[in-house]
Amino acid sequence: MRLSRYFMPVLKETPSEAQIASHRLMLRAGLIRQASAGIYSWLPMGYKVLRRLEQIVHEEQQKANHHPMLMPTIQSADLWRESGRYDDYGQEMLRITDRHDRDMLYGPTNEELITDIFRREVGSYKQLPLTLYHIQWKFRDEIRPRFGVMRGREFLMKDGYNFDLTKEDALHAYNRHMVTYLKTYERMGLQAIPMRADGGPIGGDYTHEFLVLADTGESEVFYDSAVTDLTLGDRVVDYDSVAECQAIMEEFTTPYARTDETHDEAIFAEVPEERRRSARGIEVGQIFYFGTKYSDALNATVQTPDGTNVPVHMGSHGIGVSRLVGALIEANHDENGIIWPEGVAPFPVAIVNLKQGGADTDRVCDELYGALTAAGLDPLYDDREERAGAKFATMDLIGCPWRITVGPRGLKEGKVELTSRRTGESEEMSPEAAIARLKELLANR
Amino acid sequence: MRLSRYFMPVLKETPSEAQIASHRLMLRAGLIRQASAGIYSWLPMGYKVLRRLEQIVHEEQQKANHHPMLMPTIQSADLWRESGRYDDYGQEMLRITDRHDRDMLYGPTNEELITDIFRREVGSYKQLPLTLYHIQWKFRDEIRPRFGVMRGREFLMKDGYNFDLTKEDALHAYNRHMVTYLKTYERMGLQAIPMRADGGPIGGDYTHEFLVLADTGESEVFYDSAVTDLTLGDRVVDYDSVAECQAIMEEFTTPYARTDETHDEAIFAEVPEERRRSARGIEVGQIFYFGTKYSDALNATVQTPDGTNVPVHMGSHGIGVSRLVGALIEANHDENGIIWPEGVAPFPVAIVNLKQGGADTDRVCDELYGALTAAGLDPLYDDREERAGAKFATMDLIGCPWRITVGPRGLKEGKVELTSRRTGESEEMSPEAAIARLKELLANR
Numbered sequence: 042m043r044l045s046r047y048f049m050p051v052l053k054e055t056p057s058e059a060q061i062a063s064h065r066l067m068l069r070a071g072l073i074r075q076a077s078a079g080i081y082s083w084l085p086m087g088y089k090v091l092r093r094l095e096q097i098v099h100e101e102q103q104k105a106n107h108h109p110m111l112m113p114t115i116q117s118a119d120l121w122r123e124s125g126r127y128d129d130y131g132q133e134m135l136r137i138t139d140r141h142d143r144d145m146l147y148g149p150t151n152e153e154l155i156t157d158i159f160r161r162e163v164g165s166y167k168q169l170p171l172t173l174y175h176i177q178w179k180f181r182d183e184i185r186p187r188f189g190v191m192r193g194r195e196f197l198m199k200d201g202y203n204f205d206l207t208k209e210d211a212l213h214a215y216n217r218h219m220v221t222y223l224k225t226y227e228r229m230g231l232q233a234i235p236m237r238a239d240g241g242p243i244g245g246d247y248t249h250e251f252l253v254l255a256d257t258g259e260s261e262v263f264y265d266s267a268v269t270d271l272t273l274g275d276r277v278v279d280y281d282s283v284a285e286c287q288a289i290m291e292e293f294t295t296p297y298a299r300t301d302e303t304h305d306e307a308i309f310a311e312v313p314e315e316r317r318r319s320a321r322g323i324e325v326g327q328i329f330y331f332g333t334k335y336s337d338a339l340n341a342t343v344q345t346p347d348g349t350n351v352p353v354h355m356g357s358h359g360i361g362v363s364r365l366v367g368a369l370i371e372a373n374h375d376e377n378g379i380i381w382p383e384g385v386a387p388f389p390v391a392i393v394n395l396k397q398g399g400a401d402t403d404r405v406c407d408e409l410y411g412a413l414t415a416a417g418l419d420p421l422y423d424d425r426e427e428r429a430g431a432k433f434a435t436m437d438l439i440g441c442p443w444r445i446t447v448g449p450r451g452l453k454e455g456k457v458e459l460t461s462r463r464t465g466e467s468e469e470m471s472p473e474a475a476i477a478r479l480k481e482l483l484a485n486r
Numbered sequence: 487m488r489l490s491r492y493f494m495p496v497l498k499e500t501p502s503e504a505q506i507a508s509h510r511l512m513l514r515a516g517l518i519r520q521a522s523a524g525i526y527s528w529l530p531m532g533y534k535v536l537r538r539l540e541q542i543v544h545e546e547q548q549k550a551n552h553h554p555m556l557m558p559t560i561q562s563a564d565l566w567r568e569s570g571r572y573d574d575y576g577q578e579m580l581r582i583t584d585r586h587d588r589d590m591l592y593g594p595t596n597e598e599l600i601t602d603i604f605r606r607e608v609g610s611y612k613q614l615p616l617t618l619y620h621i622q623w624k625f626r627d628e629i630r631p632r633f634g635v636m637r638g639r640e641f642l643m644k645d646g647y648n649f650d651l652t653k654e655d656a657l658h659a660y661n662r663h664m665v666t667y668l669k670t671y672e673r674m675g676l677q678a679i680p681m682r683a684d685g686g687p688i689g690g691d692y693t694h695e696f697l698v699l700a701d702t703g704e705s706e707v708f709y710d711s712a713v714t715d716l717t718l719g720d721r722v723v724d725y726d727s728v729a730e731c732q733a734i735m736e737e738f739t740t741p742y743a744r745t746d747e748t749h750d751e752a753i754f755a756e757v758p759e760e761r762r763r764s765a766r767g768i769e770v771g772q773i774f775y776f777g778t779k780y781s782d783a784l785n786a787t788v789q790t791p792d793g794t795n796v797p798v799h800m801g802s803h804g805i806g807v808s809r810l811v812g813a814l815i816e817a818n819h820d821e822n823g824i825i826w827p828e829g830v831a832p833f834p835v836a837i838v839n840l841k842q843g844g845a846d847t848d849r850v851c852d853e854l855y856g857a858l859t860a861a862g863l864d865p866l867y868d869d870r871e872e873r874a875g876a877k878f879a880t881m882d883l884i885g886c887p888w889r890i891t892v893g894p895r896g897l898k899e900g901k902v903e904l905t906s907r908r909t910g911e912s913e914e915m916s917p918e919a920a921i922a923r924l925k926e927l928l929a930n931r
Contacts, residue, residue: 046551048553050607074607076557076558076561076562076599076602077561077562077564080561082555082557082599083555083556085553085555088554088555108492109530111528111533111536112527113527113623114623115525115580115625116521117521117525119522137580140627145522147560157521158519158529161519162493162495163495173493178559178623182584184585195559
């Protein structure tokens, strides 16, 4: 993308309404603008990040044979009355009356609707196991929305639902979801620690939250530092293998890691003192197994091999997609701006022309732009007529992982400069070498 | 995808509530289920089609340097009061009161919100031209929703907005949108004819609707049959070229083509009689140039080169993405089911195993499935234990363009059967030849 043709309204001043870094930086870098309290428009570069996160979520879910679908935002109140949750939700639920005076609502979650689809369409154990998910906008009418997309009212969430014949099968689905989530966050360049959590209004005895450590996190967390050494890395997981998913679940949940809601000082005291940590965390996902809570309430049964009808075992599993953009920035920024992990950067590489209008600099920039575009590396080319300082400040603010600087002085020796946003380290090399290096650096993107 | 693991609940009976073919077939093929009146859940296969349409829209918009973004579904009423449209919209607008008693609404369109973003962020002619678009769910509280996704209440629309310094520039944006829309529909396998239309509540002197001819269309249309001979084909368009976009606009709008709202018998009479047609059409898109209607109301100005401030010239441009799924089926079906055009089929090829559990048939099907998957052709493999007749009926219903049938009789001679859903013609060949043929047939997908 040529910046001269893009819509990326960056701000020099820090917006006074923003209290935390991600909110400030999302406004300053032109990722979002507030439409009304707790409701945001995603400008082109913000939308690009959001889509990229969506894409990663889709890919990892589908590897586990979870099927994407899409439920609507507006639901009838009837199903929520049937489950008994219409009153439970209180004022956080956005309630709507349509022109025929029917009670509707903007879905904050979808257990009822998906269970209704299931009970109407599935009757036999032969159609199990089944996991359906969607990525859809939700609404929670927060009394005091704040922190930008971290606690907004309209937010994008992936929510998935597993349907299984037995508790044992459903716990495999639970473990499978845990593994897909760990993979998902790792691909985004985030460490999200699964922590034993509280069921809350969804319910469920088995539930883990995934927390990203950050000073601005809303939760206090306690953990064994051994948990932060764990990664899945390049492991290829067979999601049909009960043993493999369970082993990974155990690997990641054996070290102590809990939020303040479930924290137990006595157990924590058994962790060797030098490994005991307390910190703050941002919740970016949660998984639940809640058994037959909704299938009992909504009468969602399947026939077993011996012909009896039993309520289906269920779980639900969520990733806060729009909130993740904020969490990513909280975990990846410095005083100059965002430092995108390579897997989620809106543009992995920026080209900065220090002499716009110069025959040589323009030519080399155009060549770099063409070659990087052809290689699928989606460069952002700062082709504005601005002084170098302003261009560098903008690039630091928006946080592309790599920057190629093209100036007349370097070009005299046939060199451009390749700079890492994260380390700040620069290296001079020929344009061809820079292209080759970037292809290598971004091969896994 | 292996059908035994997929969620594709097909119906044998025709649902009584569905009055038109697309609604019937979308329910029968398991693409959608009604969640409440005029509101649908998109099941996995329906969602796959929807995503594919979205993808085509995105690609064609971005070729013209139109920038994707995303505005929220819930808007404040304030901007609509400022433009004067809060009252105009009447009961079709879904009005909502939040917990703080603020008037909100579920956006039926976004002229106000995008103009507000523009006026806050853009101040100079130097930042023009600019076209922003999004693909987002909208809500219109239809008094009598019907025809499935063709006249639903919650629907997915692409809406784009151009901002230009002058009327002349804005008319180039108008023409550019017309060309991108023609390209978009062609890639979907649809002929959508641009017809001179009426401004309606959006306003505007320049407006064309795009109509797909179908007996169940809601509009009566009148046209010169010469217009149906026009195609863009493989033409590569330079969207920066004013002349080229204008020439294509003139090519496609010179033959008479109007809806009943703008039909003029006197002009129509000048069309040679043998080319005069009247038919019914489904509206799948509309483009508008409305000048400074919203920029005047919302005070969205830009500074010109000579330093004066002028209201920006605007247009808005919509494609009914969810409705297109219905329109595609109306235009592509027979008594047995859907006949997807190759560009939009959820699965371009199906593999039917006539003897599930047979060593040879299973092996060949697995090989075909592996090879087609590796080639990116996304096959659907009917690996259910069902009799041949039931498998063929399901495949005809869901309408994959190509079917490979693998049976023990053919395999004795090393042959499988390749069948076109559209023509019904079959040809026997080796599995390798079938793979090679499909790669060729689906090369442009």
